[in-house]
Amino acid sequence: MSVYTPPILTVDNVVFSLIAGDLSVLLIERANDPFKGVRALPGGYNAAGETTMDAVARVLKSKAGINLSELNYIEQLYTFDTVARDPRGHAVSVSYMGLCRDIVIPLDKGLQNPQFFPVKNLPKLAYDHVDIISYAHTRLCFKITYTNVVWALLPNMFTLTQLQSAYESILMKSLDKRNFRKKFLSLGLVVASKEFFKDGAHRPARLYKFKKQSLEVLSRSFD
Amino acid sequence: MSVYTPPILTVDNVVFSLIAGDLSVLLIERANDPFKGVRALPGGYNAAGETTMDAVARVLKSKAGINLSELNYIEQLYTFDTVARDPRGHAVSVSYMGLCRDIVIPLDKGLQNPQFFPVKNLPKLAYDHVDIISYAHTRLCFKITYTNVVWALLPNMFTLTQLQSAYESILMKSLDKRNFRKKFLSLGLVVASKEFFKDGAHRPARLYKFKKQSLEVLSRSFD
DNA sequence: ATAGTTATTGTGATATTGACACTTACTATT
DNA sequence: AATAGTAAGTGTCAATATCACAATAACTAT
Numbered sequence: 001m002s003v004y005t006p007p008i009l010t011v012d013n014v015v016f017s018l019i020a021g022d023l024s025v026l027l028i029e030r031a032n033d034p035f036k037g038v039r040a041l042p043g044g045y046n047a048a049g050e051t052t053m054d055a056v057a058r059v060l061k062s063k064a065g066i067n068l069s070e071l072n073y074i075e076q077l078y079t080f081d082t083v084a085r086d087p088r089g090h091a092v093s094v095s096y097m098g099l100c101r102d103i104v105i106p107l108d109k110g111l112q113n114p115q116f117f118p119v120k121n122l123p124k125l126a127y128d129h130v131d132i133i134s135y136a137h138t139r140l141c142f143k144i145t146y147t148n149v150v151w152a153l154l155p156n157m158f159t160l161t162q163l164q165s166a167y168e169s170i171l172m173k174s175l176d177k178r179n180f181r182k183k184f185l186s187l188g189l190v191v192a193s194k195e196f197f198k199d200g201a202h203r204p205a206r207l208y209k210f211k212k213q214s215l216e217v218l219s220r221s222f223d
Numbered sequence: 224m225s226v227y228t229p230p231i232l233t234v235d236n237v238v239f240s241l242i243a244g245d246l247s248v249l250l251i252e253r254a255n256d257p258f259k260g261v262r263a264l265p266g267g268y269n270a271a272g273e274t275t276m277d278a279v280a281r282v283l284k285s286k287a288g289i290n291l292s293e294l295n296y297i298e299q300l301y302t303f304d305t306v307a308r309d310p311r312g313h314a315v316s317v318s319y320m321g322l323c324r325d326i327v328i329p330l331d332k333g334l335q336n337p338q339f340f341p342v343k344n345l346p347k348l349a350y351d352h353v354d355i356i357s358y359a360h361t362r363l364c365f366k367i368t369y370t371n372v373v374w375a376l377l378p379n380m381f382t383l384t385q386l387q388s389a390y391e392s393i394l395m396k397s398l399d400k401r402n403f404r405k406k407f408l409s410l411g412l413v414v415a416s417k418e419f420f421k422d423g424a425h426r427p428a429r430l431y432k433f434k435k436q437s438l439e440v441l442s443r444s445f446d
Numbered sequence: 447a448t449a450g451t452t453a454t455t456g457t458g459a460t461a462t463t464g465a466c467a468c469t470t471a472c473t474a475t476t
Numbered sequence: 477a478a479t480a481g482t483a484a485g486t487g488t489c490a491a492t493a494t495c496a497c498a499a500t501a502a503c504t505a506t
Contacts, residue, residue, distance in 0.1 A: 006232040007271040009315060048230040048313045052304045079302045079317050081275045090271045092232060092317075094302050145443055161453075178455070179495065186493085201504035202452040220443075222368055222390060222406070223398040223464075384484075401486070402464060409462085424473035425483040 007090040012043035014136035028112035035126035064114035065106035071098035072152035099152035151210040159205035230313040235266035237359035251335035258349035287337035288329035294321035295375035322375035382428035
């Protein structure tokens with residue numbers, strides 16, 4: 001135990017947002033080697049005495065200028081631990097997935113050029129970050145089928161078209177409008193408001209909102 | 224980075240098995256303080272240069288006398304990282320869930336008294352191991368509703384009654400026999416054999432087996 | 447008034463769910 | 477050989493969910 005040397009511990013955060021209708025991930029540009037100048041997830045060291053969530057908050061602020069509280073939802077994903085992930089030595093990374101609305105990324109010189117990139121068209125990424133994003137995306141696809149978690153990606157009030165479009169962007173396939181509406185409304189996660197969204201030269205769309213602005217899990221059962 | 228001190232990294236393994244029909248967890252008895260003599264999950268340090276799965280294999284063998292290959296299934300669960308989990312200092316634990324059939328635990332003096340305990344009646348446990356087991360149990364309950372993962376807990380050939388009983392033990396509720404059979408058979412995960420299991424003074428039960436002895440995930444979709 | 451655009455809504459065929467009870471096949475006992 | 481006991485195996489009906497599919501409504505701009 002006294003001669004025991006642990007691996008380095010790091011965190012990586014996959015922050016998803018719907019940017020111009022596309023599911024997108026927040027990436028920074030690495031300031032140092034290895035992978036200097038290459039795009040990467042915001043991540044960094046986790047010191048003894050801080051939780052991984054603490055580390056996520058610290059890193060997100062210092063590298064991307066975003067406060068943890070700007071994420072509407074965050075959950076731990078998976079811990080990536082292969083010995084060769086980091087060329088400098090064994091680094092075990094606890095990954096998180098965060099979801100947020102359309103947020104403003106500050107243009108601060110101290111930051112590492114944070115930007116959102118559409119998931120369907122990612123740049124070259126450092127480390128095993130492609131795998132981490134892919135894992136997060138798969139998890140999100142599952143999660144939207146049995147929870148209200150898309151709430152975290154949408155504005156407070158939204159139209160059913162927006163909602164459907166969010167599902168389509170995440171699942172990366174198109175859905176039937178009538179069936180989607182019928183099914184989603186029957187889940188009872190969302191309520192109609194009295195307000196409408198007027199957009200252009202066409203019929204205005206009714207605005208809806210989620211009943212709960214926190215995770216709600218639908219039970220699925222065997223008998 | 225040079226002054227950076229990581230937390231200790233550990234692994235903990237929740238091994239489930241159906242013992243006398245009850246969902247049970249493998250526990251050892253701690254040899255040293257803290258929690259000396261208290262029951263705990265088999266777990267231990269993870270050194271730099273070994274993956275968490277390596278560490279799980281090592282610990283399982285050295286503390287419980289079980290080879291990793293005796294587990295039919297294993298997956299990573301969650302990483303527990305609160306600063307106060309371990310009274311000795313910050314220790315981050317990557318937890319795994321393993322599933323196995325009725326296996327023989329060796330009675331070796333070098334081992335830490337490994338034994339299976341029914342989940343519904345656990346002894347006092349060290350650290351946050353109750354939480355880890357509870358997390359694993361919840362995950363397993365979900366997982367059996369959309370995968371064939373119970374295969375890993377059952378013998379190669381089994382009766383539908385055994386299968387249903389496995390579900391009931393895990394979910395901790397009783398299921399309707401006719402509906403269970405109808406539904407499960409319609410999933411197409413399992414095939415009937417020509418063989419029967421003769422047990423006592425009653426009609427013999429047909430034996431079934433899983434088509435795949437590896438994880439199969441049923442897709443659930445939106446439209 | 448017309449054209450253009452998006453929102454909204456329903457039906458029929460099929461499959462799934464869930465509640466519910468009797469018959470079948472075997473063994474042990476008499 | 478008959479009977480009792482035990483667990484295995486099976487079907488129906490009503491309600492609900494799924495899925496494919498197209499016409500009408502409400503607005504704006506010209």
